[in-house]
Amino acid sequence: MITATAEAPTMSQTWQTLCSRADLVAHSGVAAWLETADGPVQVALFYLPCGPNTPRPTGPKPPGDIGHATELFAVDHRDPFSDANVIARGIVGDVQGEPVVASPLYKQHFRLKDGQCLEDEAVRLRTWPVRLDGDQVMIRV
Amino acid sequence: MNTPSPGPHLIIIGNGMVGHHLVEQLIERGGTEQYRITVFGEERHRAYDRVHLSEYFAGRDAQSLALCDADFYAANGIELRLHETVTALDRNKGEVVTAQGRYAYDRLVLATGSYPFVPPIPGNDRENCLVYRTLDDLDDIRAAAEKATTGVVVGGGLLGLEAANTLRGLDLDTAVVEFAPRLMPMQVDTEGGELLREKIEALGVQVLTGRATQHIEDGEASFHRMVFQDDKVLETDLIVFSAGIRPRDELARDAALKMGQRGGVVIDDRCLTSDPAILAIGEVALWNNSIFGLVAPGYQMAKAAADTLLGGELIFEGADMSTKLKLLGVDVGAIGDAHGNQTPGARMFRYLDQIKQEYRKLVVSSDGKKLLGAMLVGDNATYDTLMQYYSNGLELPEDPAALILPSTEGAPTLGADALPDGATICSCHNVTKGSICATIDDGATDLGAVKAKTRASTGCGGCAALLKNVVDHELEARGVEVDQSICEHFSHTRQELFDIVRVEGIKTFGELIGKHGQGSADSPGLGCDICKPAVASILASCFNEPITDAAHIPLQDTNDTFMANMQKNGTYSVVPRIAGGEITPDKLVVLGQVAQTYGLYTKITGGQRIDLFGARLEDLPDIWGTLIEAGFETGHAYGKSVRTVKSCVGSTWCRYGVQDSVGMAIQLEHRYKGLRSPHKLKFAVSGCTRECAEAQSKDVGVIATEHGWNLYVCGNGGMRPRHAELFATDLDDEQLITIIDRFLMFYVRTADRLQRTSVWRENLEGGLDYLKEVVLEDSLGIGDELEAQMQTVIDNYECEWAGALNDPEKLKRFRSFVNDARPDPDIIVTEERGQLRPA
16 A cells, blocks of 8 residues: 655644545546645545556565555645646556656646656645545545 | 856847857857857847747747747856947947947947838828837737728738738738739749739738839828829728838948948958958848848858857858748748749749649759759648759759649659758758768757757758658668657557457457556556557447446546546536537527526537537536437547538538538438547538538548539648548449448558548558558458448447436546535636636
8 A cells, every 4th residue: 555745744644534435436536625724625536456457557566565556646636737626537647657647638747656747847746645444535634 | 157258259239030040159169168248139039030920929929939048148158238229339449339338349240130121102100100020010010900900011022921911810901012013023923923912812911013102191991091103092000011121231331341332231251341350140241242131041141150250261152042931821932043034044844723723833954954943832842852953953853844743643752862961951050961860870869859959940940841751761771760659558559559459359458458568467557648548549449338438437538538528727518419510499499508507608619519618527417418318419529539520501402502411411420420530530521512511621521423422531621731632433322431431440440549531641651542442442352341340330339428327337427526516616717708718
């Protein structure tokens, strides 16, 4: 299970339930509202389950991974290039083994792990740690 | 940032294209270490691309026309003083004078360019009498045009027609007044000028030739009235003078440098003026009694001047004035001695087609072996080839006329390999084939690298196609395999993937990438936004399973996923199918009601349908519920698939119609709807040769004849229009459909991703003849297979929207947010002309 974040966790951060596993769409994205101290935020959730005959990223496997890891990512739903809330509707893929989403409007690629835009160094989506807890999707704010 | 050199002070007066090119040359060759450099520019803007000035109103601003980044000069240690006019040269003290002060120079370059000539007509200084030269001039024209409905350009030469295009773009009723008896008298002859006039008048621009304006006075209906030599008058709100250029030589004149009789600073082959400390380049300079009013010779002078300043030997040897232009959308080309009046004994070939409005003329040596000049109006396609014959003195083919006759298969073309190393490919930057080859030998492996190194095709861009041809050919000759892989996940072309899918019967992306992807079997990679939609399209073309099935959903672009077209604010547009453009009043009412209920903006499309814009994701299912109940089905406007079959009303109503074009259009649209293909497909059916459905600009065009149908293929509108080609004639209904079945499926199988039929056809080895052999004569023996495959697609058609509405799992996908029904608050609309649009 991957949980990635650009920020160091602090004491005030807590895990909360965002939605259920059934809300996710395999190898694609959905959007959800997230309540934060700064007000509501739209996040895009991407779900890359791994099983027989389903694609998974190439590249070195994390230790202990035996080929069936499930990956879940949460990034900003807002596309910084168009200011429209559409990131969850982009195509998921990988570039050199790194999972990315392509904005459906102007096609820039964003790394799911840390939100970095591959076409413009100065642009980065926010990311949140997410994990599956049984059938619940948990996110840390 | 570089610190300026402590060396001698070089001052360059003028920051136009040529002055800037000199700076670039100096930087490239270490001139900034030898000299401390200061550049004076009179305008507010740093050097910009004056050649493409007319694009200023067509979406390009001062920033995008600029020739360098804002910090380019500073970063190279050069002082750029914009908006500071040099008012005098003091040669005794070695100083230039501006309103701000005096600056001592050691060497000086005049690159002051030219100014537009305004004929000495009484009244030429009235308000709203303007010129066309600088960005500020364009701003003035735009401001004046706001209060005007009509505009006149005085001058029917190259710049005059550019100016006319600008006025036309500002929605003015435009006229061109030319003193000479024809347009572009320098470039074209009487026949060419006449054709040019016809073409330009067809665009709604009035052309008056042989007219000398006597004076300009107050008008009655408009702001001005122009009175001509025969007392005829023309009223207009706005006048733009574009009657040639004159050198900006007043500084040199006042400083008593040697001048030409009719102006211009006299320079020698090293660009030195009569004062060896001072050089002149560009349109201010007079070389061998000529002023060169084009950018390419200016660049060559800049190169020679840089060499002179750095102690080199390079000289300016004059320049070729051949030009290739697109004026008001009309191609005009002139090469060498285009009029054939500079070489005794010259012989001519001329071809005039008044239907297609094309005129071509060759001027050849008396023995018919060498090309001395050429003139083209209406189509510049042969320019590059002719230019190579001319500039390299290549021997002409046995029958030179073939070079200008309408293209038939087998017309002689000059391949990249036939060019000698000395052949100039890019005349703006003087790049030869030899230097391109050298760049490739030094490690450049693609077109971008060659362009970056040689700067070829970065000036006027006219050589782009030829350059690509040469680079591709040279790379191939060196055994560099041009990588045709679709993306990093598959080392296959689209056509190869298509064959794999078809032959192995692979039905999912996971299976395909697992078996044939670049990754390992247990770690095959995810794919990407290139290969996933391409494979989705291939799977749909082969099996036509609903794209909304779980296995296919992650492959689709958002438009296919949500079966609607995403607009810039994240909402969607909805386009139900209106086959053949025929719709009942009841259905029209439903469209109106749906638009009212959901606050949608409505617009008629080019394909005779109605587009409903601004639908929120979560509203799409309800909208489609209503539409399907009223008998609509999905229109596939979101897919790379068959879009529309446009039709004219045909024999049922029209007194000229010879066949039922609407009936055929509806039949074709229902047959091929839902066919997914490498790119979108557009059809049209016209009921007679008047061709009101514009079928000859479509991928598949059908035109009624008295005996049946003529079929045209591979046409295109859009960015690069292409006339469709006649493929088969006088077909009955059944023959027509069989041929279209085969044609479409052959395209679907063999084209690259996102390749329209027009480009596919142009890249098809063997051309139209080969396509005819495959489709009409079944030379590959695959006719039955293609038809059967098309039948599979047709048999498996179902309306994707109807399917989605019946499946609660699929409907879940249309929630804007999975955990809350709150709508997206960032979609904000405003009202315009009685409808809503994004704020």
